[in-house]
Amino acid sequence: MFRRILIANRGEIALRIMRACREMGIETVCVYSTADRNAPYLRLADRAICIGPGPARESYLNIPRLISAAEVADVDAIHPGYGFLSERADFSAICRDCKIEFIGPSPEAMGKLGDKVACKQTAKANKVPIFPGSDGAVEEEDEAVKVAEEIGYPVIIKASAGGGGRGMRVCRNEASLRTNIRAAQQEALAAFGNGAVFIEKFLEHARHVEVQCLGDKHGNAVYLWERDCSMQRRHQKVIEEAPAPNVDRKKMQAVCEAAARLVKAADYSGAATVEFLMDGAHNFYMLEVNTRVQVEHPVTEMITGIDIVKMSIMVAAGMPIPFKQKDVEIRGHAMECRINAEDPDKGFMPSAGKIEQWETPGGLGVRLDSHVVPGYVVPPNYDSMVGKLIVHAETREQCLDRMARALREFRVGPIKTTIPLHSRLVQDGAFRTGGVDIHYLERLLKG
Ligand code: ADP
Secondary structure, three states: OOEEEEEOOOOHHHHHHHHHHHHHOEEHHHHHHHHHOOOOOHHHHOOOEEOOOOOHHOOOOOHHHHHHHHHHOOOOOEEEOOOOOOHHHHHHHHHHOOOEOOOOOHHHHHHHOOOOHHHHHHHHOOOEEOOOOOOEOOOOOOHHHHHHHOOOOOOEEEEEEOOOOOOOEEEOHHHHHHHHHHHHHHHHHHHHHHOEEEEEEEOOOOEEEEEEEEEEOOEEEEEEEEEEEEEEOOEEEEEEEOOOOOOOOHHOOOOOOOHHHHHHHOOOEEEEEEEEEOOOOOOOEEEEEEEOOOOHHHHHHHHHHHHHHHHHHHHHHHOOOOOHHOOOOOOOOOEEEEOOOOEEOOEEEEEEEEEEEEEEOOOOEEEEEEOOOOOEEEOOOOOOOEEEEEEOOOOOOHHHHHHHHHHHOOOOEEOOOHHHHHHHOOOOOHHHHOOOOHHHHHHHHHO
């Protein structure tokens, strides 16, 4: 096992990784930018190293500075968390060259699953359900039109190297496809340094259902079942839950098995999430694979009892996954609300500043993953999430009631947060029935 790990991240996920390391007897080195210099979680690390100023490209995204810190602190491994450098194959490769273990997939495995065109091809070969669409990248306008005629409009143009909901264009007819294809290629090249785009069928009404997987360096891959993350705003997840409500469990199991096959086929080690859209008839279509631990991993931990962060560290150290697929059981229901420092009444305007009041909920089945303490100042430089409230209960209904109760206890001020929005959502009739689609929240906010 590793002696010492550097955490190349900040906020709640830095704390989450530190907690796993402490329980495993591993020393932690946490890096920070000057914008985070007073962050309380830094005191829980064995060592904290400043790596630069607030802007992420000068600190959390700065590879030479991170590697220097890792060498000065003499660590065995680096955990990238989520966001920042977590999905950068070049960072994984540089760590390997420096003889520091990257806690995540090899650059080769990341390449196979992180690039959307490559991933779709591996998925197809492994009988993972995908959207009808182009076989690989499309270059020419006429080629795009031919594909669209075969699969039928509407279609969506996507960048192979795209991410964060950027670089996608929906086309409802041939004229729109012809005008958008060249622009999409140019935009992809400018935004992601790779102009490859592809086309797939656009699904109007869908739910977002994703499968948590785990691979090791011995050729094993397992799935920890699914999460439903359909409650979204601007492609950002707002509430996640597990298991997905109202799905055909037989079909779900087949999709989970397919997801694990894909991870195995890529020789993947670490945590991975295979994302799908599901239509009204419960057909699944793969969207993409996230080659890292996700924000919403705790809901899966709550229903399976498996510590995903510890697992990611163990498999990086070369240990095999310590359980078999048949031992993974779903117990009860779990849900997570992402609490952001934003004002839902003012168009989700960021609400940075000092948090004077921070009264947190507790009690049976309540978990709060947050780096915030009273007096914490939310820096304006990074994303606005101040915590994740996760609850677990025997049934979905009890879970919703428990979440409503926990949200009521949660008092934060004077900054604005998304807590009031969450309180409304967990009491919303359609959400309580289960199975809202990915545009539900935006319709609700508009109406
Ligand atoms: P990114 O990597 O940018 O997040 P994804 O492929 O995961 O891109 O897609 C992001 C979102 O775009 C999805 O959650 C969904 O809302 C929408 N989307 C993507 N592909 C389709 C599709 N074929 N049909 C309908 N919606 C889609």
